[in-house]
Amino acid sequence: MTTVEKQLLASPRNLRYLLTVAILVLGLFAWSLTAVNFADVNKGGLQISFNIIKGIVNPDLDLLLNVSKQSVLYLLVQTLAIAFMGTIVGAVLSVPLAFLAASNIVPKPAAWLTRLLLIVIRTIPALVYGLMFIRVSGPGPFAGVLTIGITSVGMLAKLYVDAIEELDTRVLESMTSIGCTTFEKIRYGIFPQLLSVFLSVTIYRFDMNMREASILGLVGAGGVGAPLIFAMNSYKWNQVGSLLIGLVVLILLIELLSNKLRGKLIKG
Amino acid sequence: MIQFIDVQKTYPNGTIALQNVNLNIEQGEFVAVIGLSGAGKSTLIRCINRMHDITGGRLIVDDVEVTRLRGKQIRRFRRRIGMIFQSFNLVTRTTVIKNVLVSFVPDLPLWRKLTGLFTKEQKIKALEALDKVGILDKAYVRVDQLSGGQQQRVALARTLAQNPDIILADEPIASLDPVTSRMVMNDFKRINQEMNISVIMNIHHVEVALEYADRIIGIRKGEVVFDGESRRVTKEILEDIYGGNIEALASSPEEKLAHVR
Amino acid sequence: MYDKLFPPKKVLLPSGKVVAEKRSRTPLVLLILVAATVLSVRFTDFSLKVLFTRIGKFFGIIGEMIPPKWDSFPALWQALVSTLQMSLLGSMIGALIALPFAVLASANIVRSKAVVAVFKIILSLLRTLPTLVTALIATFVFGLGPMAGVVAILLFTLSYVGKLLYEQIENVDMGPFEAMESIGMTRIQAFRYAIVPQVLPGYLSTSLFCFEGNVRYAAILGYVGAGGVGLLIKENIGFREYPSVGMIILALVVTVYLIETVSEHFRKKLI
Missing domain, CATH: 1.20.5 (Single alpha-helices involved in coiled-coils or other helix-helix interfaces)
Structure with a gap:
């Protein structure tokens, strides 16, 4: 044939x-x-979407620009702070978990168990954590930080594991020949390899956490979310507009920064 | 001086890697070890700095009985012996100079070890080492942006920064193209002649070995079957070392290597 | 910029050569990190003391979730199915709409710079909006229920798949496209036979990947009234019905795991 x-x-x-x-x-x-029932569709939907657009085009400038504790600026900074602290908490938690889940470091069953735990952590929706942490620390941004922290763990640890499993161990051989101790091999052979990957992954997660942090307010965990839902429920679309504009601009800025930093880390 | 006296090496699985090896290598010699893959070349080299333990006989390096060394003594002993690998074995994600500085790490006080802050003196030494192999201009470039030949030179500089008496090289040019191979071999030769450092090299490329080394050691099945000056090596001797496979080997050394690994 | 503020240090070698050593960025980076951490701690009322004294409560809640309340499953089933349907529908329509958007946002296919810029901006703006916020707005326009959820997921999928797809199209090997144009095909025909085969596997794979993530997202959309299990989660946590929450989470984990396994199987086949 x-x-x-x-x-x-x-x-x-x-x-x-x-x-x-x-x-x-x-x-x-x-x-x-x-699943979709078109009967649900609000008769006034068109009118509302028109109002929303009008609100976004005519944002509440006073709310957007003043510097009191209710202002958009303050809320955005708080959201940023929640995302940042949450990322740090998540990174700190992820490092040990990642080593425990790396099949080239710990025995296979232990790695598999840790991975299962990571899957469970990753699947539980952020809002569930948010609602739980509010019971721990009371409503407010601190609960948001903890929520972001634990939701970051799922992804961070997974990507850290990839980096650990891709470690180039040949360099350790040459360090043995130089006469280095185990500690020195870890500090100068493994650490530099992991550092740039870990940093790059963490920055990427920070970028994502900005989005996560902006919705946590919905459950009372601080940030820009709570005023947003409040303004919507009272149909103050120009306030919604100013909050959304601020949020979008901030998220875009962070994304730009994150891409730039990661590009530098990868190219050196 | 490196002395092998009746050296034996048997791996735990029973494979005999070296037997009845008796050699004397003087300070400042350029020795090439040749032979088929699996003949024991790599084992021979790695015994010298105790990357492998010998199972019989004695191995003496400058009056030090290598087998008697323990823990910290081994590490101190290794400081005097540089080693170069086929795959360069560098941390590719950091700069060239940081890779070279690694060779000073064992001498640092604890706080410097932790912070990774090296003294100015050490930095200058590292730069000098880079200058000796001709890549001073790449000092602050990340290793992953260098070519293979440049990376092997970084490895060479790292070894030079150790200020060694002996350099062991395990297939240093096996991953390089012919032109870069020559450049790296020239570096080895210059270092050997100018600094009186002994070079003991494992090598697959017979013609390169004959051209650069002063002395050839031929190994077959763990035994030394030839030991003498390079110019005394004849076709018959090569056929003896390679067990009649010389034609195939000389024509395509890389492919041979690829099959065996 | 940084090198101008802190000029490189000159290192003089004994051989007389001078090497310029760039100043290390590490101190500056560390300084920024420390400052950002301190500020963030103040803005978020972060307190290790509260964390360590009260974290037991968190594990207490988790403890109450185990064992889950098995007989709450039938009540959960309908919501779970509708969560799945929402994410499926949203992902499919979103991925389909992403096709024209991505093509129109590819600078190597569309000649008009304005069109490309407009579509790129639309895609990145859409991507910026958190899904829950879009869902919230959607509930106002489309009423409470799964429809709003579908719209939110659709918009997210559109932005995500759209962006990755146009990046792929822009990085495609243009040789075949030019060759086909040169043998007399129209741009559309050339696109069909030169570009599509190159990007199709990647497109399908991103869409599947996005769908996996969407199942997770869909689970929370109910919180703002956009259908699915989110509403159940909200109610059960509100009533401190933790064993039922445990059941929901277990069901979600199993569902997501199954979907990921199936989707991964297909994605591996594609690549």
């Missing part, structure tokens, strides 16, 4: 496979359509 014929025969089977997948996907699509 020539290769051409082989290919010709291989092709229909592939087609059948694709067809099955396509039908499956279409089926899933139809099935999930049943």
Whole structure:
């Protein structure tokens, strides 16, 4: 059989496979359509969306620019602080967990158990943590920090593990030949390899945490979220507008900064 | 001076890596160890700085009985012996100079070890070492931006910064292209001649070995089958060392290596 | 900039050569980090003392979740299914809409710089908005219920898949595209036969990956009234019904794990 014929025969089977997948996907699509009930749609929806746009275009400038404790600026700084502290807490917690989950450091069963724990930590939605931590520290930004911390652990630890498992151990051999002790090998052989990856991953997570932190206010864990929902519920769309504008600008700035820093870390 | 007296090495799984090895290597010699893969070349070199333990006989380096060394003594002993590897073994994510400075680490006081702050003197020494291998201008560049040949020179500089009496090189040019190989070999030769440092090198490229080394040691199945000046090496001797495989080896040393590894 | 403020230190070698050593950034970075930490601690009322004295409460709550209340599962089932449906629908429609958006945002396909810029800005603005905020706004426009959730997920998927897709398209090998244009195909035909095959696996794989994440997100959208298990979580924690919360979390973990396994299987096949 020539290769051409082989290919010709291989092709229909592939087609059948694709067809099955396509039908499956279409089926899933139809099935999930049943979840949506168009009767729910508010009759005034159009009017409201028009109001929202109007609010965003005409933001409450006073709220946006003054510097009191209720101002957008203060809330944004608080959100930023929650994201930052949360990232630090998360990074601190993640490092030991990552080493415990790295299959080249600990025995396989232990690594597997830690990974399972990480999956569970990652799957529990942030708001659940938020509601739980409010019982711990009372409502306020501190609960937000703890929430961000623990939600960061899931992803940070996972990416740290990848870095640990990709460690280049050949450099340790050369350090042995130089006459280095185990401690010196860790400090000068392993630490520099991990540092830049860990930093880059952590900065990336900080960027994501900005978004997370901005919704925590919904459960009373500080930041810009609470005033946002409050303004929405009382239909003060120009306040919503100023809060959203501030939030979007801040998040974009942080993203820009994060990309720049990570680029530097990777390229050196 | 390095003396091998009836050195034996048997691996725990029973493989005999070295047997009846008797050698005397004087200070300042340039020795190339050749032989098939698995013949025991790498083991021979790694016994000298105790990366491997010998299981029989005596190994004496400058009147030090290598087998008798313990813990801290081994580490101090290794300070005098540099080692170069096929895969360069550098921390690629940091700068060249930081890699070179690593060779000073064992001498640092604890607080400097922790903070990674080196003295100005050490920095100058590291820069000098880089200058000797001709990559001074790359001192503050990250290693992952260098070519293979440049990386091997960084490794060489790191070894030079140790101020060693002996340099052991385990297949230093096996991952390099022919042109860079020559440049690195020239560096070895210059260091050997100008600084009177002994170079003991494992090498697959016979022609390069014959050109650069003063002395050739041929190993077959863990035994020394030839030991003498490079110019005395004949085709017959090579055939003896390589067990008749010389044609295949000389034509494609890299491929041979790739198959064996 | 930094090098101008702190000029490189000159190191003189005994051989007479001079090497310029750039000043280390480490002290500055450390200073900024410490300052940011101190400020953040003050802004967030962070207190290790509170943390260590009260953290037991957190584990207490977790303890109460175990064992979960098994017979609350039937009540949970409907919400779980609707969470899944929301994320499926949102991801599918979002990924589909992302296609034209990404193409229009690719500088190597669309000649008009204005169009490219506009679509890039739309995508990055959409990505900035946290999903929960979009969901919240959606509940005002589309009423309470899964519809709002679908819209929120749709918008997020659109922005995420859209961005990754246009980055992929822009990094594609343009050789085949030019070759096909040169043999007389229109730009659209050339796109179909030169670009699509190159980006299709990546597109499908990102969409699947996004779907995985969306299941997680969908779980909380109910909190603002956008359907799914979020509402149950809110109520149960409110009533301190922790064993039921435990059940919800267990169900979520299992669901997400299953979906990730299936999706990973397909993503590996694609790459």
